[in-house]
Amino acid sequence: MEAALSPDTAEKTRLFAALEALLGARFTRNAALREQHSHGVDGLPPKLPDAVVYAESTEEVARVLALCNEAGVPVVPFGAGTSLEGHVIPVRGGISLDLSRMKRILEVNEADLDCTVEAGVTRQELNAHLRDRGLFFPVDPGSECTIGGMCATRASGTNAVRYGTILENTLALTVVLADGRVVKARRRVRKSATGYDLTRLFIGSEGTLGVITEGTPRLHGIPEATAAAVSPFATLAGAVETVIATIQSGIPVARIELLDEVQMEAVIRYSRLEGFAPAPTLFLEFHGSEAGVREQAEAVEAIAAENGGLGFRWAVAAEERNRLWKARHDAAWAALALKPGYRPLTTDVIVPISKLTEAVLGAKQDIEESGFTAPIVGHVGDGNFHSVILVPPDDPEALERAWALDRKIVARALALGGSASGEHGVGLGKREFLLREHGAEALAVMRTLKEALDPRGILNPGKMLPD
């Protein structure tokens, strides 16, 4: 892969010397570290950065960006490296800017239900820090990802149906612009009507408008009562219809996740779940007071029974619940374990809830016709679901067919008024759908914003916006 490196220009050589002078050993061209920063977990073709830089403060990020901007060298922010869409791949070379050492929890305002953390803090680290205070941070993608990465990709997870995504759960950001200026985007108030909403502009901008170095997440009180339930169904349609009726009834479920029978089989095997069958299944969780949880659960159980539900299996003890949700969060690994050595191609479509049956059953039929193993799993309460298409290695023809399947599933979702990505982002993998989803005019506005804020185009070039 060394051959793929862009050549060292005089400009780069001067930049590298300046970065080394600034950061010492935290500037590195070590081959193993560059390899580690050449890919996410998506299986897209990796590409080595010219160098890796480990920043430890906003000020350092500012100085790194100012130097790179002057040199016109690309900068690709890197957090936990758990991107599923190629966000962290330095497709045009340059610097991989690793923020994972920025791990300080700067303040926790228990009384205001918020906190401020550096970008490299992971959601698990934050929740471990909060637990004794009776608080939690609800946004929970499957992986151990950083707050910075979650903000950059507009992440969500299983709790979004009740608590919202990172967009609704971030009050303020600190962002470094391409030229090194540091912007504090908003204050930590619950709402504000002053000025353009820079926080939301940077959330989901995938490192292309600025580098997020600090975030101020909203926190929530750990609910008085929690109950989880697993509900298998006779048919996939019955499971989906249960979700739709639950959401339309306004029942405030905390989590409502669908696994089709293929994904369920994978999860049972991978996480050694006992007493479960490979049937279309909903994983549910209810938060509230004791009485509130009971009321919600009874309402959903009745809806499920009307739709071919085969009965709720309860998990009330914390240990059992954690085991179930660990299994759910490991669903992607479970899927991969179905075909060892295969690479995943993951769809992430979202549709209005009324179109969910058509979108899920259509995807299921596409998958069956394709011959691929591709479990379906998702945050169906939002209308969002994934299919993890398992592609044999070193088989370009199979890869081409897998992309064709991916495109078919996305095209249907877009035709139903949906979006190509509910939570993974665009990165490299979903760029081709952006025009169809947003239209030429919205795309032109996005390009205008990009050019205005990053005129030299150094910030994560080649991502999100199609060429």
Add this chain to the structure above:
Amino acid sequence: MEAALSPDTAEKTRLFAALEALLGARFTRNAALREQHSHGVDGLPPKLPDAVVYAESTEEVARVLALCNEAGVPVVPFGAGTSLEGHVIPVRGGISLDLSRMKRILEVNEADLDCTVEAGVTRQELNAHLRDRGLFFPVDPGSECTIGGMCATRASGTNAVRYGTILENTLALTVVLADGRVVKARRRVRKSATGYDLTRLFIGSEGTLGVITEGTPRLHGIPEATAAAVSPFATLAGAVETVIATIQSGIPVARIELLDEVQMEAVIRYSRLEGFAPAPTLFLEFHGSEAGVREQAEAVEAIAAENGGLGFRWAVAAEERNRLWKARHDAAWAALALKPGYRPLTTDVIVPISKLTEAVLGAKQDIEESGFTAPIVGHVGDGNFHSVILVPPDDPEALERAWALDRKIVARALALGGSASGEHGVGLGKREFLLREHGAEALAVMRTLKEALDPRGILNPGKMLPD
């Protein structure tokens, strides 16, 4: 006021002829109509537009903007004219673009809990349309305002503590750019991780980045049970502490509004409420199941009792509740009625909830020291409250002292980490605080965005961003 008009240049004369050719009688220079479009309800100095244009479709708005952009003539969007911060005042002349005739409800997707409406639909018209379907739109500023105006000013109201502001309750927008291009910002999905969040960029941009012609609000099911309560307190501090403890406990109150004894006296008199005393008072509302409402209400009642609450007075029947909330929504009119002929200067600060006691009691003391009558009322569950400073007419010295009081209240809120406006917006009235609140770097980014999207500066010039 005619004298204040900017002169008709040749450019303007050509523009007016083109607009008249396009719109016929819906282009007008009628004096009464221009006067009507010279002000909001804020009492700031009015200014006549050169002409008023009534648009009836997005396409017409696009053609009007393209013509105005070519001529370099300012365009000020106008909805219901209920702005409290001078948003609709054409301070640099030009066209007042009236969208109030764009009243079509384009679709209601009951199954997805959303709808799409033209910008001129008011929140009351939308709710009247929805009532028979068991749905409601929760964002409720005090006035009869339009969806377009609410989006443009990032409005909220009494329900925001439970249901969020217009920001959280808008899925998608149609926006016309300065040059007439029409942008569809996002699709009507619950979340999406594709592309920059243009919807949130235009929400709160106060007509300075584009003209919003359609919006897609989120809807909510009318709750199974609703109960309202009025709770007087021995002290203002006790009322505020009750709010803080309620929010910190995570009790999902639907509304929790504070009126100080001055505002309470005004409301009792204006709305002829019987059996209420002029004491610091909370107006509360609880939504949920029968049991859930009871549970929430009992929890808050217990907190109030600990803080000098003098007992809940219940309003469960819809008629009685509506009467109470009508009285609350009329609080600004009630305040004005305390001093007939006086003009209001309204603060709209918001602070983190932990700072609410300091902010409210500090404002109260400032008001008492000033000698002005200035009732305090607000959406305290969010940390947001208003003081309506009543200023005698034709008394420049009093006006100067009123501004000094306003600045003192805002300065304290900013020092406490708050924002100068929770929901009214910046407009003309809050421009001077923008730099202190956001800092020079964030302000520079806002200017960059403005210049990128409106290079000729025709969109609502002189608003929001300080000169």
